[in-house]
Amino acid sequence: MEDFFEANLAIISRRWPDVGQRICNADFPDSVEIDESGTEPALVVNGLHLSSIYDRLREAELQATLIPASSERAWVYGLGMAVLPRVLLMRSVLKRMNVVLFNPKIAKAVFHLIDHRDWLNDERVELQWHADHSDVCFPFSLNPPSLQLAEVSAYRLRDLVSLTLATPHIQKKHETKEADYRKRLDENESFIAQDGDVKFFWDESKKHSIVVIGAGPTLSQHYGYLKAHRDKHYLIVVDAALKPLLEAGIKPDVCVTQDPTEKGVLRFFSGISDEALAGVSLLYFPLTPGRILTDWPGPRFVSYTQHPRYQLLLQKYPKGTLFSAGSVIHPATDLAVKMGGNPVILMGADFSFPGGDSHVLGSPAHSTSKKSRKFDWLVNGYGQKVQTIANLKGYLRDLESYILKNPEVIFINSSKDGARIEGTVYSDEVSL
Amino acid sequence: MTTAEESCRELIRRVAGAFRLGMEADGNAAFVSFVDCYIPLLDKIPPQRAQVAQPLLQKIFTAQQNRDYLYLADLLEYGGLPF
Numbered sequence: 001m002e003d004f005f006e007a008n009l010a011i012i013s014r015r016w017p018d019v020g021q022r023i024c025n026a027d028f029p030d031s032v033e034i035d036e037s038g039t040e041p042a043l044v045v046n047g048l049h050l051s052s053i054y055d056r057l058r059e060a061e062l063q064a065t066l067i068p069a070s071s072e073r074a075w076v077y078g079l080g081m082a083v084l085p086r087v088l089l090m091r092s093v094l095k096r097m098n099v100v101l102f103n104p105k106i107a108k109a110v111f112h113l114i115d116h117r118d119w120l121n122d123e124r125v126e127l128q129w130h131a132d133h134s135d136v137c138f139p140f141s142l143n144p145p146s147l148q149l150a151e152v153s154a155y156r157l158r159d160l161v162s163l164t165l166a167t168p169h170i171q172k173k174h175e176t177k178e179a180d181y182r183k184r185l186d187e188n189e190s191f192i193a194q195d196g197d198v199k200f201f202w203d204e205s206k207k208h209s210i211v212v213i214g215a216g217p218t219l220s221q222h223y224g225y226l227k228a229h230r231d232k233h234y235l236i237v238v239d240a241a242l243k244p245l246l247e248a249g250i251k252p253d254v255c256v257t258q259d260p261t262e263k264g265v266l267r268f269f270s271g272i273s274d275e276a277l278a279g280v281s282l283l284y285f286p287l288t289p290g291r292i293l294t295d296w297p298g299p300r301f302v303s304y305t306q307h308p309r310y311q312l313l314l315q316k317y318p319k320g321t322l323f324s325a326g327s328v329i330h331p332a333t334d335l336a337v338k339m340g341g342n343p344v345i346l347m348g349a350d351f352s353f354p355g356g357d358s359h360v361l362g363s364p365a366h367s368t369s370k371k372s373r374k375f376d377w378l379v380n381g382y383g384q385k386v387q388t389i390a391n392l393k394g395y396l397r398d399l400e401s402y403i404l405k406n407p408e409v410i411f412i413n414s415s416k417d418g419a420r421i422e423g424t425v426y427s428d429e430v431s432l
Numbered sequence: 433m434t435t436a437e438e439s440c441r442e443l444i445r446r447v448a449g450a451f452r453l454g455m456e457a458d459g460n461a462a463f464v465s466f467v468d469c470y471i472p473l474l475d476k477i478p479p480q481r482a483q484v485a486q487p488l489l490q491k492i493f494t495a496q497q498n499r500d501y502l503y504l505a506d507l508l509e510y511g512g513l514p515f
Contacts, residue, residue, distance in 0.1 A: 038506065049503040052452075054510040059452050059502070066453065144454035144501060162456065169457040390457065 026104035078146025102150035198303035210341030215240035216350025217357035218415035244362030260287035325398035343410035350418025351396035381416025448505035
């Protein structure tokens with residue numbers, strides 16, 4: 001088989017010397033095969049086909065539809081077998097195209113096995129590393145397996161691209177539930193009218209360190225610290241961590257609940273005695289199941305999110321709003337920030353399955369994961385890969401975006417076993 | 433073509449399209465609908481033809497399990513699933 005590496009590299013090194021250097025220094029992927037079982041051969045890298053084995057041009061033409069035909073700019077995430085860049089370069093209207101590489105090993109294999117000189121020589125092309133991109137650029141298209149094969153340092157950009165693509169699906173799912181949500185809002189209106197405003201907490205102006213307690217498996221690592229230093233911190237716990245925290249003998253100041261599904265959320269509260277909850281406030285959202293509100297023995301406070309469905313209620317019963325992006329850890333963290341917490345200490349915010357556990361032991365949501373290729377990966381505080389799933393990746397990236405928008409606040413991640421959260425420092429790097 | 437068959441073919445287009453565009457959540461949701469639609473159809477296919485489906489379905493499920501989505505899209509669109 002002909003080797004095109006030197007010919008391809010000559011162009012890359014001339015036009016983008018840093019890219020050329022990185023590819024030169026890279027090893028080959030663990031596994032590279034050619035699948036010739038279809039009508040067109042395709043590279044299979046680490047078990048993933050980089051293109052169709054039947055009609056890769058049609059496939060790339062479909063991918064190219066993500067970029068409007070009139071666009072003068074295009075970003076292509078992932079190289080694949082470079083069919084998509086070629087398809088886009090056929091557009092005379094296109095003036096500039098950035099092809100973003102996610103893994104030097106894959107690039108090395110692809111540049112060895114395929115002649116890319118035609119499109120690499122096109123003046124409109126800019127070849128870049130993922131590291132040059134801190135956020136998603138629009139309009140973009142992609143070679144999906146190239147993102148799945150991303151190197152560890154490209155995980156954040158990979159997830160931001162995936163999150164962008166998944167957003168319409170997530171919105172569609174919520175739209176199907178909108179009628180039920182309207183009914184719930186009607187049922188909860190009297191609570192919303194009477195209960196306290198989340199702004200009560202902001203007025204408290206605690207101005208001290210606030211701990212946001214998530215239900216990740218690493219929460220149990222901190223029980224000893226929390227017991228010993230309970231008076232030093234204000235504790236905000238998410239609903240899924242309430243039971244295990246109380247069982248560990250630690251009483252939080254406020255519990256935040258957001259999940260509107262009864263099946264998902266009632267279990268977090270069932271069986272807890274009124275005595276155990278004495279003095280604990282509940283912060284909820286307008287879609288919280290009514291049974292949680294009627295059963296809660298202590299003070300209740302309500303918050304809105306930015307969602308347009310709350311606009312009418314907000315006008316009728318003006319109260320504060322918290323940041324929300326799918327996980328209860330988001331409003332819990334925003335509450336800590338709005339209360340003036342600095343630092344904000346995150347415990348049990350793992351966004352992953354360290355040790356194979358989904359949640360902290362004792363949480364009704366706890367389960368043990370089985371090893372499966374269906375898992376995604378994130379990087380933990382030690383730089384090692386840790387199992388996760390798609391929605392947790394999305395929650396993590398949304399929290400990171402929130403953190404980056406609040407640079408005046410120090411966010412402390414208390415465990416290195418869970419996913420690394422960009423914008424946080426680790427507790428062993430600061431004094432609590 | 434029966435309505436059920438039309439639905440299955442439409443779902444195949446949706447699954448394959450979503451996976452080729454990197455829309456994993458959409459693709460997986462449509463894949464579940466496809467399986468729910470196609471499996472009952474197997475009972476209505478002559479046994480000889482239905483037998484062809486078994487190894488192909490096995491490959492399809494393996495590709496989905498391995499998240500080898502472009503290959504999965506190919507198997508669905510070009511693999512020759514019997515109807």
